[in-house]
Amino acid sequence: MLPPLTIKGHTLSTPIVQGGMGIGVSLYPLARAVAAEGGAGIISSAALDRLLSKRNGRRYNSYEAAYEEVSLANEAGGVTGINIMVALVRDYMDSVKGAIDAGVNLIISGAGLPMSLPSIARVKDTALIPIVSSARALKIIIKRWERQKYRPDAVVLEGPLAGGHLGFQLDEIDREENRLETLLPPVKEMAQKYGDIPVIVAGGIYSHADIVRFLEMGADGVQMGTRFLATVESTATEAYKQAVVGARKEDIVVAVRPASPCGFPFRVLKQSPMYLESQQGLRKPKCDKGYVLLKDEEGKFTRCPAKLEENARDYFCICNGLLSAADYNPEKEKPLYTVGTNADRVDRIMTVHDLMTELKNAS
Numbered sequence: 001m002l003p004p005l006t007i008k009g010h011t012l013s014t015p016i017v018q019g020g021m022g023i024g025v026s027l028y029p030l031a032r033a034v035a036a037e038g039g040a041g042i043i044s045s046a047a048l049d050r051l052l053s054k055r056n057g058r059r060y061n062s063y064e065a066a067y068e069e070v071s072l073a074n075e076a077g078g079v080t081g082i083n084i085m086v087a088l089v090r091d092y093m094d095s096v097k098g099a100i101d102a103g104v105n106l107i108i109s110g111a112g113l114p115m116s117l118p119s120i121a122r123v124k125d126t127a128l129i130p131i132v133s134s135a136r137a138l139k140i141i142i143k144r145w146e147r148q149k150y151r152p153d154a155v156v157l158e159g160p161l162a163g164g165h166l167g168f169q170l171d172e173i174d175r176e177e178n179r180l181e182t183l184l185p186p187v188k189e190m191a192q193k194y195g196d197i198p199v200i201v202a203g204g205i206y207s208h209a210d211i212v213r214f215l216e217m218g219a220d221g222v223q224m225g226t227r228f229l230a231t232v233e234s235t236a237t238e239a240y241k242q243a244v245v246g247a248r249k250e251d252i253v254v255a256v257r258p259a260s261p262c263g264f265p266f267r268v269l270k271q272s273p274m275y276l277e278s279q280q281g282l283r284k285p286k287c288d289k290g291y292v293l294l295k296d297e298e299g300k301f302t303r304c305p306a307k308l309e310e311n312a313r314d315y316f317c318i319c320n321g322l323l324s325a326a327d328y329n330p331e332k333e334k335p336l337y338t339v340g341t342n343a344d345r346v347d348r349i350m351t352v353h354d355l356m357t358e359l360k361n362a363s
Contacts, residue, residue: 008127013038019225020083022046024326028072033352035078062091066098081106118150127153133167135186161204163340165264226340261306273334274321289319
């Protein structure tokens with residue numbers, strides 16, 4: 001039996017946190033199903049306003065979308081959370097506030113260091129969990145949060161084998177010192193130094209044996225994304241799921257050119273239609289969603305390298321590509337498929353119940 005994991009009074013009977021995969025892969029059906037099996041079911045806040053607007057036929061803002069999706073996930077009980085990316089600057093604060101007001105159990109935040117997270121809203125019973133890639137990053141967050149009279153309730157240590165955005169530069173991904181097994185001991189030591197903060201490891205974890213191995217190394221729990229992507233309850237498109245099932249090792253790449261406009265290395269399937277189109281310079285840059293926009297000199301959200309004509313081969317439009325992978329606008333934009341490094345091992349689509357049963361038990 002895998003041991004339970006308690007984070008700020010919220011107890012998982014199984015120490016498995018489902019990764020918050022955006023855009024639109026991790027919505028309330030997946031989060032609710034994982035929570036019902038004793039894990040932590042996680043929603044992704046990315047583009048949630050547009051996804052709910054399409055689903056329900058009325059306009060949502062980021063606060064309303066986070067509030068409603070968390071409320072739906074909470075209806076069946078268990079532990080639920082939301083992943084809110086720091087890189088989504090424009091919608092970050094409203095997503096945090098909406099999730100907290102809806103009674104979310106966990107907020108997991110990465111793609112940048114969530115320095116101001118404890119000050120955004122009164123957190124009540126919500127656990128705040130940063131994502132880091134080193135002990136140094138964890139110490140920086142702890143010191144900054146202490147000024148806000150808060151300490152992380154847990155931490156996710158994400159190694160370089162994860163899907164989506166990575167907390168490492170391209171030349172750092174394959175270094176021995178950046179393997180998850182190498183990163184864990186100093187992060188665990190730092191977490192214990194500042195109050196025995198639970199450490200959840202992520203990136204490249206696939207099986208029950210992997211979970212047991214990291215727990216024996218000192219981790220308190222694991223976070224897994226790609227395996228939950230290929231489930232019945234995942235809201236990824238059927239084409240996306242089948243692309244994962246059919247993936248080979250050589251199909252999984254860290255995108256360099258084109259790359260994510262967020263500035264982080266980004267792991268994808270190279271057969272992703274938007275990736276291929278951008279790589280060939282066939283896609284005309286445009287920006288009509290704007291989730292990763294940064295402020296210009298006047299303080300307005302206008303800046304994104306993927307908008308510029310001269311960058312057509314260098315960046316893909318991550319907002320549109322991931323929305324299309326969630327069936328939002330596939331007739332207008334090609335989809336972009338993100339995966340973890342073990343996607344090639346996925347050979348079928350399973351229910352969450354069957355997957356959790358497999359992960360809980362030694363085969």
